Amino acid sequence: MRNLRSARAAGLGIAALTLALTAGACGSDRDSEDAGSTGGTGDNGSTQSSATTFGDLESPCGEGDASGATDQGVTDDSITIGYGDDRGFAAAPGLNQELGDGVKAMIAWCNEQGGINGRQIVGNQYDAAMTNAAAVVQKSCKADFMLVGQGFAYDEAAEQFRVGCDLPTVAAFTIGPNASMGPDKFESVPRPVDFFNGTLMDANMQVHPEIKDGVTALGSTSSPIQQSATKVMDIAGELGATVEDCGVTLSQDGEANYVPFAEKFKECGASALWMSNSPSPIAFGLLEALQRVDAGMKYAFESTWYGDITSQWNAQSGAADGLIASLVFQPLENADVVPAVQDYVDIVDGAGVKKSLIGMQAVSAFLLWADVAKDCGSDLTRDCMVEGLSNVHEWTGGGLHAPSDPGGNMPPSCALVVQLEGEKFSQVFPEEQGEFQCDESKILEVDPATAGVKLDADRISTAFAKK
Template sequence: MRNLRSSRVAGLGIAALTLALTAGACGSDRDSEDAGGTGGTESSQGASATAFGDLESPCGDGDAAGATDQGVTDDAITIGYGDDRGFAAAPGLNQELGDGVKAMIEWCNEQGGINGRQVVGNQYDAAMTNAASVMQKSCAQDFMLVGEGFAYDEAAEQFRVGCDLPAVAAFTIGSNATMGPNKFESVPRPVDFFNGTLMDVNMKVYPEIAEGVTALGSTSPPIQQGASKVMDIAAKLGAKVEDCGVTLSQDGEANYVPFAEKLKECDASALWASNSPSPIAFGLLEALQRVDAGMKYAFESTWYGDITSQWNAQSGAADGLIASMVFQPLENADVVPAVQDYIDIVDGAGVKKSLIGMQAVSAFLLWADVAKDCGSDLTRECMVDGLSNVHEWTGGGLHAASDPGGNMPPHCALVVQLEGDEFTQVFPEKRGEFECDEAQVIPVDPATAGVKLDADRISTAFAK
């Protein structure tokens, strides 16, 4: 199989969401097989079986045949997928990934599968610390990995590369996994380029960011690395970056008021946080409210979701918080057909809606669209060739246009704002639209991520 250009992380802030939880835990690798029924022009989940948003459905009947590669037979294609739902310290972690792929397998199989081959899914639970063993299982039985997201994917990457297992991931975390060979994502977030529009639109909503912004520090290396990277981008965009010297332990603090007081006394008028929504971050925001710090908040897109809105409904401590995103918010379903289709499918499957769920669905659609074009000749090489040539992808309208084949991030973003328990798009003013600027794709030194890339921008860590 050719070692071609691949692409990486989807939504902004997923590393913060998963790697903020670093306590060791044990969990079982939960494997299961899923295959839906066949036939019909209407999915049982209620979504159209002829399209997903503005994307023609890649699923349907056909006469594809042949055992063309591992996991491919005359009548079935076996893929692997999964998440870290069994992590003891955070039960259900990122389970929307696996739930989303499972729902899409059912949606696809009801239409006839891929060219008539039913899609069979092996579902894995890496439980945070078991990613390496999960990868070895997938290596032994799957055609590809699709829509997966494992927090400790860096530990599993040597096995994926070693067995030539291609992947269309929902997201990746580790730098070498992010830049690995034959790895694709619907919305890349490579280590060597950054979508500066994400910060630029925040500054348009809150000019206070340009006047003085500080990043909340963390004892978690991945979170700290992410915050430092964003502050470097903010400085390049003309913001005044302040070092207020506030760092929170990844295990939490006994009292957050001293940290809030220090931020209030600092010259920064805006706060950036790569930390995920958690009791730690909530504790700081409540303390900032108590001391009347008066700061503007621009946080990672992981703050968009029920965890934040349900907490804020009680405290109000995050009122006015903004988050920039490359995915359409669920609240835009009435103006973005793809979002409504996503909601119909996951609601019909009885699973939770979320930003990372949309990432998994877009990854599945990207995989299925290329698999359809391979026809009977469904091989890993055909898939890698096809994916490498996809240079514009929106998941049917779920997100801004990206370049999976070129491993380049989008150059678009929108901003949502939280008031009470409701998120609303505030920029651009017209819901469903993105602000786009190709000049805002900013080069970043990959050495800051601790990774060495070859001439094709592929990690050399596990090269054969």
Template sequence: MKVDKIGRLAAGALAVALATASCASDRSGTDGLSAGGGSGGSGSSTGAKTFGTLPSPCGPGDAKGKTDQGVTDGAVTIGYGDDRGFTSAPGLSKEMGDAVGAMIDWCNGQGGINGRKIKGNQYDAAYMQAAKVVQESCKQDFMLVGQGFAMDEAAEQYRVGCKLPTVAGFTVGPNAAMGPMKYEAVPYPVDMLNIGGLRIAEKLFPDFKDRTDLLLSTSPAVSTGTSKVAGAMKEIGIKPLDCGVRLNDKGESSYMPFAEKIKKCGAGYLWSSDSPDPGQFSLLESIERAGAHPKYVFEATWYSTLVSKWNTSGAGDGLHVGMIFQPFENAGEVPAVKQYMDLVNAKKGKVALLGMQAASSFLLWAQSAQKCGSDLTRQCVVNELSKVHEWTGGGLHAPTDPGGNKPASCSLMVKLNKTEYQQVYPKDTGEFECGGDFVVKTDPKTWGAELNGDRISTKFLTGDVIKPQSS
């Protein structure tokens, strides 16, 4: 089965967004705040005092004033959305809009932000319309929050031009990822890479350095991600076997020749930055039929119900996935994960990793907005966001540095057995493994953007963008 080319481009772009497969600590994280009272695991959309370990930023208050675009005495209007209307991949990133919608209801049920109720304008960029929807947002929204547009690079000049800050769910384009007035709960900067998956694989498999190869692709987006991983491997002493397997982005008539190459090459481990699709599944099935038995160490896109439902035959057994997010299987031990799932399920939305990522970005925005009180301005929120240097979304993921646009330095690893994922490293469920060597600098040739001394993209930068101000 061949996959539509444009749909594969979208999947490749999202593979970049999800490639944050790293790391964390021996604790769930508190976002720099005490846990406070209330049940972090409550699935109720009203009355919650916490979200996981994070004290709720939502509640009643007496905030007043039309302080900025999208702000009135009684409401603050934000934009959010995804690419769900993309005809070649229906429902693309739908989980992101579903998550933010559920979080808005959760927050408004407690009184909003200092008493101002949140109004959400939901946008569908449908993959090709990102520039259009950002221009719409420029006219009416206070900020963009928790959105995920695969073609955000095409919209970045408009966002910067109208001085619209964002706490994005994810960014894909290099200039969007490094843009001014941009924060993310889970940053994926072009100049740094979390290699937690590689570091954990080294600990799990003593011969990983000597018997690993990279699965290559004709997809430009996937190739960019793979090049970064290859550079990181070189830096830590891993030399890929170079078995010569490069899969056509449009699909192959037969995957057996590639499986035979892998067998002949003697690869004990395979790394892929690609996303799961019927072609990838056919490759793994062919490898099994060829009598080869490598272990797969793939990126976070492979933590998916699409994969677990496919693996009834066991061809994907031995699949290991590095992640910086808590897997849904850990919901019993991680209250924030259960709370996210309960809130989205109550709205009959789609539960998925990118949804948790969007929920975390909403919480990051809400906490910063809450601290501004009545004086809710874009400048104030940007100031507050820039101060946040440890963030876990209440325990949804490993600690990141949104204020510094730096990735997590931790990871965990799950393994697929038939249709079930299970955390295998660290052994303690709900914990992360961290290390100073879990993040590496990337080759500037792979950046795709020119950065200034503050690590901000210069492509669309103007002199009047909103910059953090020290108090």
């Protein structure tokens, strides 16, 4: 096992989106072998436009004379990577498909410029369909140079195989605690189990001061969601909020009637509600009931609430008007003032695929991978990639998100807040569109034992370490 990550510095939302769903459906575990290498034509027939920059990042793609079969998946003229999502999950068709669609669009964008130092990128697209992550990672182990821009809900089940075959990854996101802290694992915006970006909650408090007066969290029968809610309430308490235990827990299978739960919240008297659950019929049912009983609570929810699912539902009900979510990514609505967001929009629109927050995560991961791969030149090996990625300690994806530390597996210290009114989200904090609030003092340490993971001195999970 390469241990080059020992050089790494010692010092959400998405998890809830996938794990909130009930697993149990199977589907195709692999699309065509060259699904991501289909040139520059999008599904709508348009062509990806070449570019020399992405936001404020010089494009890592272009012509060159790199050569040599230097590692698995690397030849004189090509680099084969794996990527994918859970789009085949029967209970939620298309789940997180913006991940795979985003990487596929970026492969075309990059290849049109000449690839990486002249090597064309070949993409193997995988569909883990929620429960098949272990199987697709085992396939990737046999075929790919690296996994790039993927996000699998059950990555924890696949982690032992990824570690066992020495397959490095630059993931769009990770979910399982051992996957998020695994060796040779990098993310463009890390979300480690042992540190938390408290600026996210602090920014919420500045928009809704009522959070400090008395905030409560919705409980869940889903262990990952409950664990997330508990951690956020602990953080809120550290930041000076009064945390109320209203004792309200919803089943992840849904409830026959949400009014009794809404009335219990109203009787509890908390002035604000945090929800780690993702937007779903279950959560919508509770919000409509809270509206019916006039609970009068402010809502500060997980970042997964920012998106079309929420805005389209709220356009009909209005039950979530005033809801806020804190983000470390720029919202799509800021495209007119953030060039990187506009570049993302142009590329995915050209490919004929959907725009989303998680799509931007996949694109940032691809750019991070490509930027380091460019620097490796002809010496494109996994060891070179791991060493190079370990030394990236400030990354914004060209301006797609707040500065993060992929090499140190540390989260950003920044946040902005968007608010929903009707079907429209807009940035409300800081006041200047496109700006973040940042405070390094609010990177708060969390006991990794609460996530059920044991770390070594380099903050790397020991669960699947080779003897």
